Structures are given as structure tokens and as C-alpha cells.
Amino acid sequence: MSDPAPVDHRIPAAAAPAEPVPDYVSALESAADYLSAEQRQLLRRAWAVGAAAHAGQTRKSGEPYITHPVAVAKVLAEQGLDVETLVAAILHDTIEDTPLSRESIASEFGETVAELVEGVTKLDKLHFADRQEAAAESFRKMLLAMARDLRVILIKLADRLHNMRTLGAQSPEARTRIARETLEIHAPIAQRLGMNLIKAELQDLGFKALYPLRHRVLERRIRTEPLVRREALAKIEAQLAQRLTKEGLHYRLVSRIKSPWSIYSKMRNEGKSFDQVMDVFGFRIVVGSVAECYHALGVVHAAFKPLDGRFRDFIAIPKANGYQSLHTVLFGPYGSPIEVQIRTTEMDLIAERGIAAHWAYKHDGGTATSAQTRAHAWIVNLIESQRSAGSSLEFLENVKVDLFPDEVYLFTPKGDIMSLPRNSTALDFAYAVHTDVGNHAVAARVDKKLVPLRTKLASGQRVEVITAPSAAPKPQWLEFVATSKARTAIRHQLKQLQHEDAVELGHRMLDRALEGLGTSLDRLPPPRLDGYLAEHRYPRLEALLHDIGLGNRMPAQVAQSLARSEPDTADLLAPQPPRSGEKILITGAERGVITFANCCTPIPGDEIMGFHTAGKGIVVHRMDCPNVADYRKSPERWVQIGWDRAVEGFFQALLRVEVNNHPGVLAQVAAAIAQAESNIDRVDYMERDTRIAAIRFAIEVRGRKHLAEVIRRVRRLAVVHGVQRL
Template structure:
């Protein structure tokens, strides 16, 4: 295991102001907390946090990040707590360690919806402090480097998670070297035969042509010397996974694949970058369509470089990247450059992007996605794709992923512009909306009022923002159509039973069927997810009862179950319980057993006499008998309303035995109606049917306030 002195010396080498004592204290604390824990390889567990800290130190990061790396598993895997870390090492480090712990607990390789939600949480954690993710990425890289000690199934799961989430995140943050290594290790696990085949082809190519990298490197240096450009030149073979991905995307064999070699020219100034570009293009033919200037139009993570592909020695196509040393620093460390040190001081790289501003831009875009599928698709599109830079007619730059169309361009400017797009001009020429945009093109969107997104657009766009907006609009239009159709279905269905599809009726139906608003019911009707019969049944269930079902009203068998031998029971007038609601019996001298609803207010008078309580329940055979209840309603004082409500109650197979007006006003009547119903379900049907009438302001079950039954000593 790497000793503490090695780590502190490495950090002090680039940051003499480093608090070596605090780093050493964190080392000792982590070593003690992880004592007795071992990795799958058999090594002491603490060797892993130390290796993670070394990785971050190699990136010249600050003390807080290094200490967080040493402690990043203490809260999760040991008896350490947030409070203890804050007390020993400060709030900043405690918050970072807590952030890494939360990221570790996210199961990113779970099902699609859970994965999207967890990734959303990951981005939110990142937005507080990007160093949390830097530690997590270094943690994942070291785990991948030592993954051979895990079971095959776990290796594959971790490799897939790395390929889907962590590798593209590293790339999105500008840490391309880390992305390349994470992808290569994952590729070796997920598709070992493909990786071996790429390596064998490289070996064969070297045997046939020799090692061309030193030769091309020398050629470039000669060209730059002639142009009087002082620069460093490096050459390399592309990584196996990068080659494999190009083969899959282009459907070409290895022998036909171009630019399997890459070269970098590191100059001292931006002017020299363009002089070097001119010298390279003068010496070798540029490949059309393979030029990108990220110096004049940087990526959102601060990346700046010129990319060009030329036909080099023996006609081989090679990619050349040209940048300054400062640009190269950002290209190597990405967002991490914000915290890096050089020559003992925080290195103020003018090209390093503010990580908090960068994160706020991507999280805002991700949060625009409406559901989990949209969100995950948006995330992956943002991270996996390269970018093209196009211009508005006013010269403003619009960044889009590769393969973007004018529709993507329109939505990138504003949703309203995208929705009303009817055409586009690229460099002054009218083009189809499915045209793929290229770097440097000027795009003008042609709009028309009243235009709406078309279903075919979804297949033309590649950005998550455009896809989400199109789907949202299409869903809105589809819903409007379904609501119109559903309203007609509701009208016809209710007219068949002599009712009207009023707003009040539809609102009541929505409540009964568990929907938020009437349009939800209508949309389901229009989509054939709910039938007209179901709508009628929700409002007037008695009207759709099976005509062949006998309507028994005779009482057979006992009323309730739970009475003792010879005991008789009758409903208490205070609450008038009916079958379907919970009941309890109270023994009363000279009156037998009074049946109360379990929520009856009178029961409070018997709380101190538990011996008089009898556990009762309604007999199922009693459900067909009629029981008297009272309902209270507030009804509009209009001609014919009372007659219509009485008819309505009769249609629900309930019998009216008395009507008592308790309040008469010029515009409304309040009255209590005595009716007979079978059970609670029947009463609910009656109340629902009445409530659906537009002339009813209020309807509820009514329980009278009767004189309190005086407690007695026996029953």
C-alpha cells in the first residue's frame, strides 16, 4: 500500500501550501477505520482510497479533494459519521464525503425508470460541488483497473454501468483520457473477442507497414519547422473501443476505416495554432467535412482545439488536433482544471470553465424532460454525441449534437420557434427539415402561425429538448381530440338512460372514477379506455343493474351476527346504521341491544362501561332488506327540480318516505329526505346520482341529534 509520505510529497510537489499534516491525519484516520477490511483481491481495503487519492493528486487537485478521496468510504463502510468527519476535518470535507456516499448508494444500472431517477439525483449532487463527481470517477477508475478479482456477472454489470454512465460523464467533463480508459476496460469485459480482433489487426498492420507513427510525427515536425512554429508533436493509435465504435457506426471493415491514428500539435499561442493548421493543410490534402474549430467555438466544458483529418503518408487518413498548452491542460483534465495547481499556486487557466456554471446549464436542460424515458434519453444524447456549431442569421452560435436537423436548431432557440417551424434555409438555400446540419452553416427558420409539430418530426430530431417538446405537443393535440370524442360518447351514453352530460355530472363521474378532472374521464372515453356504460354505472349504477337479477326485499335470517341467545336488536335512531358500515351493539335495559354505527357520537357515553359493548356485524342475507336513512340536500328553487330529483331517487330503486323542508330561500331550498336503501353501497349510488344533477348544490347523509340514551347498570 502506498505510504502517507508518498501521497503528501506528491501533493506538496505541486502545492507547497498544502496542509500535509491534515492529509496525513486523514490517511491515519481512514487506515484505522478500515482496519480489518479487505478487498476481493485480498489487499487491505484502505489501499483503494489511497489509490483514488493518488489518481486525483496526479490531476493536481486541492487538499479537500485529496482528503475526501481518503475518506470517501468511511461513512458507508465503517462506524464513522458525518459529524465526526466534520469535527475532525471541517464542514467542507464532511459535505464532500457525504456527497460521494450518496452517489455510491445510487444503483445506476437498475431498471430504466429507476436508473433515470437515480441519474437525476446524481446530477443534483454534482451541481452542489463537482469535486464529488471527480472523486467518484477516480473511485470507479481504480475499481475498474482491479475488476478482475470480481465474479464475472458483477464484472459485466459494473462494466455496463461504466460504459453507460461514468465513461460518458468523464468525457462530458472534458477528462477524455479517463473516458478512453474506462471504455477500454469495459470493452474488454463486455466484448473481449471484438477487442482482441482489433488488437490483432493493429499488430498485422504494423507488421505490414511498420510503425508509421514516428514517421508521420517527424513529417509534421518538419512542416512546422519550415513554418517557424514552435510546437510539440505527439502521435498515437486510437483506442480499440474507439476503432470498434467507428466500425459499427459506419459499417466498415478495419481495412477500410480511416483515421485510426491521431496526432496532437501543442503550440505556444492561438495564432500559432492557425499557422500550424495552414502548414499541415498545405503539405497534405484535407478530408472534406472533417474540420472542426473548437477554438473559435469552444465546447460547453471549456474544450478548445482545432480538429482536422488529412491524407498523410501512403494515403493514410490521420486526425490532427492543434491546441495551445493551456488548452491542452483543459483538454486533459476538463472541469477538474478549475481546482488544479501549478508551481505552488492555484493555476488560473483562462480556458477552464466554471464548473458550477457548466453544471447548471446541463442540469437545467436535463430537468426539462417530462418523464423518466425522456430524461434518460436526453442525458445520453447530451453526453454521447459530438457537437456541430451553426449560426443564426444574426451570427449567434447554436451548439447541437452531430446529426441535428433544422428542427433541432429551431427548438434549441425556443420551443415556440420549434413548434411553429414550417421550413428552413441553410446558407440561404431552402432545404428539407430532415437535413443534417454541418459545422459553420447559417440556419434560418421559416415559421407560420397555427403550425403544430408533426408526428414524423420525432424521427427527424436527435436532441432531447426537441423530442420532449414534440412529444408534449403531440400528446396535447391527441388529448384534445380524445376529449372531443369522449364528450360525444358521454352525451350519447347518458341520453340513452334519459340523462344529460352536464359539467356537474362529468365532474361527479370523475370523482367517482378516481380521476382528477372531467376532461380525464372524457379523454379515457375517447381513447376507448373507459366505456360509456362504465360512465353511466359510475353515476347511476341502479340504471345498469342486471335486469335479470332478482330484487329481493324480503328479510330472511338474522339481522346481525354476534347476538346472544334470546337477545333482540334494533338500529339506534341517532345514527340509523345500515348494512355495509361497521357496527357495535350496546345493551340497554328493557330495550335489548341497540345497534350503533361505529362512528356514532352517542358511543362516547358508554366508554366507561365496556361490559355493555357487543361486537356485531351485519348478516349477508340482510343486505337485500330496505333500511331507512335520511339525506340532506340543498336544491335550486326552480320549477320542476323537486319532481326531477324525486324521479331520480326512484330510478335508483330507493323509496322516499318523507320530505321535510328545513330552510326555504328565494333561490335555494334545504331539505331532509327520508329514504329506504338496501345498504351503504346503495346509499352511495343514490347520493352520487343526486350530486351529478346541476341543480343540486350539496347532498350528504344526515344523522339527527337525538336525546342521549342514559347509561344503565345492566343489559
């Protein structure tokens, strides 16, 4: 874009320029023929203002720059958007690229238009370290803009669509980058908002720009479709039309033509050849009412036999983006399946335009459509997730699950319907109900049967979550949840719990170190404590204790600094041997600040020692662990540690079991371990010959007594030659 010529910030007084109206403005007015004459005059006024503001600016193709925002407005007019959105689309680049101010737009066209223009402008003012970060952060900004007014994202999608239509003027590198971003971010958002027409065109233009040769080959194959196939399509269409007419239904029947992108996606994702993908006939039947949808379904099932298990009722249970339709697959007369979609005129409009269909804002006393309500609920849910996500990249990774939905529909105990992505578990359902329900979940009842939280759910099931006030998220939960809301909430809660435990552990360790020097935190002079915090840039005591708990600061050194009476006493860097006195006791409730070494897997009852490790807190080893010898070289990092009498929970232990090498032995050993009420985490074959096999089991036990019971039960088996704890 060339540099803008200096322009007066105020909007010109004339209603429109004297010269004839260009064709691109006439095309916009023709597309917006649903607006009143007064509203169309406002569009022309917006064009006059935009043309004056963008005077002298050109696109890379050489056209006047104003042709682009007017074309964006035309895309939105074809979707039936309100006049405020169209005016904002015409002016969407003025604040960023011209001297025209937000205040001028607000005084001339109203506050709503100014807010929409400003919302789109903020999306464009982004500078990033790399392309991956840009994609993630721009996506986050998009969602924030959408949360305020969904029309901002509609303008942005239309802007991207026109840019994709005119992508030829860009360099090859820019074409590739813009196309990939369109396929990964903009098209999925259009799909999630139910805007299938815009989504389909974005996907096809993105595919054409990213893989021009593949697109050209597929397009040519579709165009040169065999005559036999065209005749078969016409014959099926005639048979369906005849049956529907005989039943007295008023309908619109159209055959569905596959796009190059949809064919390419199926070939790639399902491993099918071009002929296999094309060997499916598709039809859409549009009728007047919901009752007629089910009537038409009966008619097509009478004409051709349906495939078992391929019927989907999205009218009774709509998709999350508001899409409604009946889907069925029939046996065709030529051995090829026939895919049929049946819906009402209104459903067809919503299927194509999504939240843009029947646009209604409450300032006219209207209420938002169901598609808008669902879209807004989805966005609000994502906004909650992004507040808890650690980074933009983590956030984008999380919501990719929601952008490509393949849903299961479930019932709450009260009979309400909830939709979740495919592969969702009972725990995902718990978090979908409420974050607090997920955080305290312990099990679930699926169709009145008790199941663990990792159980995958199927459509039509009734799910009830069982909670306990003392329950809390576990790191293992992240391994089996499928939704971004659950993953984000678990991570957030684990961070919170780890912080609390680190502060508590740090408090105990610092107090213990201070007691060895004849003082305590409570007896320290406040000015000395405040001075230490300020010197080391800690905003409050809690931050210092957190750092000690995580092993980033040594409690002995902090204690010496705090307890000294004179500034020059004691060498702060001198290693401090572990002091006798109170041990730190493990209760089993510690989350993230006490970890158990994999080299020796300590369990309650073992003699143990703790080693203070930066970023990990205390790592616990058995006293007989071979690695303890190395840790003796750093005595200042030793921590006296023991087991609390009331220690609870399960701890990992490793067993080496030698057995006869024949089929069924593994199952016998696993059964014996299960009878001793222990879970198996992992099984590995260590050694194997024709007669004897050595197997390593990672099992969960409550302590040494429980482990002894497991070993006794395994040794009793006739097939076992020996059991050894590793």
C-alpha cells in the same frame, strides 16, 4: 466486504495515527504536490478518519478497504482537483459503509465536503428490478447529483476507474456486467465532460474485461509494429520538426499511439481491417498561443499537401464539451494519411482533463472555466428532459444521442453559434432555441431559403425558425427529430394536448348522455357528483372526463349512476342504444382522442359512425365499412358523430390506380396527384404483369371534393386505365 466492526460515531481527536504513513498515502501526497502544506495535512487527517472508520473492512483482493478511497483521491489529484474534492473522495464510502455520520464529517471538514460525500452515497443506494432498469435509473441519479455539484460525478468517475483497474478480484459475471456498464454509461459521460484521459482508460479497461481475447490480439499486433512503419513515423516526425523549427515556433510534437479500443471501434464501425486502421500516422503539435496554432497549420500544409474537405476548426467553434483544436489530414510520403491536431498548452490540458482542468469555484471569487460552463449547461438541459420523460428507460434512450455527439455547428439570425448532433433537422434547431419556439414552429429559413421543418442541417448554415401561435406539435415530428430535447418536449406536449382533448371530448359525451336522462352536469347535486368521484377514486372531475374521453368508461353508464334518484334504479350494466340528438362534430383539431380507422380511411363528406374504444377514445369508421356489422353487436359503444362545417386539415385516403407497366408511369401519376395539391404518404405495387400494373397510393386530402379532383386529374392521363378509392 466484511461486516464493519462497531466504531464510535465521533471523529477521533488525534490528527494522525502514530504508525508510519503507508506507501499508498505517500503516493497520494506526491500526486497532490500542487496543494499547500496545510491542505496536504488535511488530506492526511481525512485518511486517518477514513482508516479508523473502515477498520476491519477489506476488499475482495484482501487489501484493507481504505486503500480504495485513497486511490480514488489519487486519480483526482492527478487531474489537479481541489482539496475539498480529494477529502470527499477519501471519505466517499464512510456514510454508507461505516457508522461515521454526515454531521461528523461536516463539523470536521466543512459542509461542502459533507455534501459531496452524501451526493456520492446517494448514487450508490440503488435497488432495481433488473439490470436495464438499474443502468437507466442510476444514470438519472447521476445527472441529478451532477446538477447540484459537478465534483460528485468526478468522484464517481474516479471511483469507477479504480474499480476497473482492480477488476480481477471480481467474478467473471460481475466483470462482464461492470465492464459493459462502464462502456455504455461512465466512459460516454467522461467524454461528454471532456475528460479524455479518464475516458480512454475506462474504454480500454472495459474492452479488456469484456473481450479479453480480442484485446490481447490487438495489443500484441500494436506492440509488434513493423520496423518499416516505425521508421516512416520517425522520418515524418523529423520533417515536421525541421519545418516548425525553421519558422521559429516553440512547440511540443508528439506522435499519437492508437489504443486497442480505438482500433477495435474503427474496425467494427467502419468495416476496416487492422492494417487499414493502423495505416494512418497521427501527430499532435502543442504551441503557445492561438495565433501560433494557425501559423503551425500553414507550416504543416506547406510540408505535406492537405486532403480536401478534412480540415476542422474547433478553435473558432469549440465542441460542446469545451474541446478546442485544429484538425487536418495530410497526404503522407508513403501513401498513408497523416492526421495532425494543433492546439495550445491550455487547450491540451482541457482536452485531456475537461471540466477538471483549471478547477475554479466561485467561493474564491473565481469564475468557472468555459468547459465547466458548457458541461453545466448540458446537464441542466438534460435535467429538464428527465422531468418530462415518462420513464428512466425512455430517458436513457433519449440521452444516448447526446452522449455520442458528432456535431453540426449552425448560426442563429443574430450570428450566435449553436451546436447540434449530426442529422439534426430545422425542428431540432427550433427546440434548441427554446421549447416554445419548437412547439409553435411551422417552417424555417436556411440561408434565407424557405424549407420544411424535417430538413437536415449542415455546418455553417444560418437558420431562422418561423412560428405561428396556433401551431402545435404533431406525432409525425417524432419520426425526424434527432435530439433528445426535441423528442422529450414533443412527447410531453402531445401528452398534454391529448389530455386536454380527452377532457373536452369526455365532457361533451357525458353531457349528451345526461341530457338523454333529463339532466346535465351543471344541474347535478354537488354531493352526488363528489360521492361518485370518491367511490371510483377520481381526485377531481377532470380525471373522470379524461377517462371517458379515452374510452376507459362508458358515458351512458356514468350518466345513469349520476342521474339516478334512488340507489337501486336502473341496471347500470344494461347496454344503452345510441340516442338521437346532438352529434359530436369533428373539427380536425382533435389530437389523439379521435382516430380514423385504417380499414376504411374516412374523410370529410363521408357518412360516418364512431366506436368508443378503450384507451383510444373514439375510432371513426365509414358507414359502409365492412367492419361496422361487427360493431352493431355492441350498441352501447356507438357514438353519433359527424363532420363540422369548418373542418380543417388533411385526411388519409387510399387509391388503387391501374396503369401501363412501363418506366416513367409512376412519376406521371405522382405529378398529377401533386398538381391537385395532395401529398403522397405511401406507394405500394399491388399487382403486376408485363402489360398492366396496379398501384396503391396513400394520399392526403381535405375531403371528398378534394379527392374527386385528384381522381379526375389522374384519370385524364393516357397511361391510366382506371382509378378506384379503396
